[in-house]
Amino acid sequence: MQAPEANTKITSEEEDFSFSKMFSNRRNDIKYLLRFKFRILAVGLLGGLLGTCAAWFWPVTYTAKLTFVVEEGKSGGGGILSSLAGQMGFDIGGLTGSSSGILAGDNVLQLLTSQKMLKQTLLKPLDSGSNYTLADKYADAYKLREKWLDLKENPKGDKIMFPAGSKKYSRLQDSLLHEIMKTITEKEISINKPDKKLSFFALNATMKNEQLASLICTGLINEASQFYTETKTKRLRTNVDRLQTRADSIGRLLNRKTYAAAGANAVMLDANPAFTTIGVGAELQERDKRVLQTIYSEIIKNLEVSRTMLMQETPTFQVVDEPELPLKKNKLKFPSGIVLGSFLLSVFYCLYLLTFKKD
Numbered sequence: 554m555q556a557p558e559a560n561t562k563i564t565s566e567e568e569d570f571s572f573s574k575m576f577s578n579r580r581n582d583i584k585y586l587l588r589f590k591f592r593i594l595a596v597g598l599l600g601g602l603l604g605t606c607a608a609w610f611w612p613v614t615y616t617a618k619l620t621f622v623v624e625e626g627k628s629g630g631g632g633i634l635s636s637l638a639g640q641m642g643f644d645i646g647g648l649t650g651s652s653s654g655i656l657a658g659d660n661v662l663q664l665l666t667s668q669k670m671l672k673q674t675l676l677k678p679l680d681s682g683s684n685y686t687l688a689d690k691y692a693d694a695y696k697l698r699e700k701w702l703d704l705k706e707n708p709k710g711d712k713i714m715f716p717a718g719s720k721k722y723s724r725l726q727d728s729l730l731h732e733i734m735k736t737i738t739e740k741e742i743s744i745n746k747p748d749k750k751l752s753f754f755a756l757n758a759t760m761k762n763e764q765l766a767s768l769i770c771t772g773l774i775n776e777a778s779q780f781y782t783e784t785k786t787k788r789l790r791t792n793v794d795r796l797q798t799r800a801d802s803i804g805r806l807l808n809r810k811t812y813a814a815a816g817a818n819a820v821m822l823d824a825n826p827a828f829t830t831i832g833v834g835a836e837l838q839e840r841d842k843r844v845l846q847t848i849y850s851e852i853i854k855n856l857e858v859s860r861t862m863l864m865q866e867t868p869t870f871q872v873v874d875e876p877e878l879p880l881k882k883n884k885l886k887f888p889s890g891i892v893l894g895s896f897l898l899s900v901f902y903c904l905y906l907l908t909f910k911k912d
Contacts, residue, residue: 592902684718745757785868
């Protein structure tokens with residue numbers, strides 16, 4: 554065994570990068586691949602065949618798109634200041650006390666995909682007087698009931714339904730319903746803002762059933778708009794209801810007091826003038842009547858002011874474009890499948906050849 558030479562040097566220097574050498578290497582790779590051009594062509598034909606099969610068995614889905622806009626109610630006093638600052642690139646809406654609302658910005662994503670909104674939508678009956686819900690239609694469209702029959706939590710093999718109006722579901726029903734909602738929120742619905750400068754939002758639902766996609770899309774918007782309006786105007790509506798109840802109560806008291814005052818005045822017509830205290834009762838009735846009139850007028854005034862504020866603060870949740878049948882059909886076309894399959898398989902085969910290239 555020979556010992557290594559003493560003058561042998563080990564260098565760790567990297568070679569200098571050269572474009573000419575890089576182009577030369579790529580040229581050599583192309584020349585090497587041309588030696589296997591017939592194999593690459595055969596692999597491309599095989600990829601085209603696989604792409605044809607993929608296009609044939611590709612699942613068909615339908616996309617329902619709904620566009621809506623949210624217009625807030627009367628803005629706060631910082632609206633003008635915020636507008637002027639916005640022209641200079643500053644956002645002082647939070648400092649001036651103005652709010653963008655729960656359906657503004659990225660919050661719309663959380664609201665429309667929340668479990669509360671989606672669950673209320675799925676448990677809505679399809680037709681009035683029917684217990685068949687959107688959740689049942691979803692289970693039928695995706696053929697989930699056959700899978701649920703084999704669950705170990707369902708030893709009797711019962712048909713699992715989600716009837717509308719049921720106040721309480723079983724543990725298994727709640728678990729399966731949450732699985733449906735998880736699939737919908739993660740894979741089948743999306744909310745985006747087409748233009749960041751505008752207040753338009755777009756809700757897309759892509760599902761295997763055309764009618765189901767349209768119903769879930771519109772149902773989510775209806776539930777969200779109702780929830781949004783009620784939340785936005787809850788304080789003012791409570792105040793209006795309270796004032797209306799008090800106005801009705803004071804109105805009934807005022808009516809009774811008016812009849813009592815009229816009766817007291819009628820007694821005064823036949824009263825003996827010798828009795829000096831005979832008119833005290835009529836005077837008390839008139840005094841109470843005037844007090845009630847004053848209270849009633851103030852309550853009515855406050856009630857009308859509150860109603861006006863309620864109308865000003867009520868936001869507009871307007872649907873611009875609704876999904877209309879037939880919906881957009883999503884399917885891999887045969888030409889696309891052939892081209893894509895041929896290209897991908899050929900590229901992978903070329904990479905395989907270059908990886909295990911022999912000098």
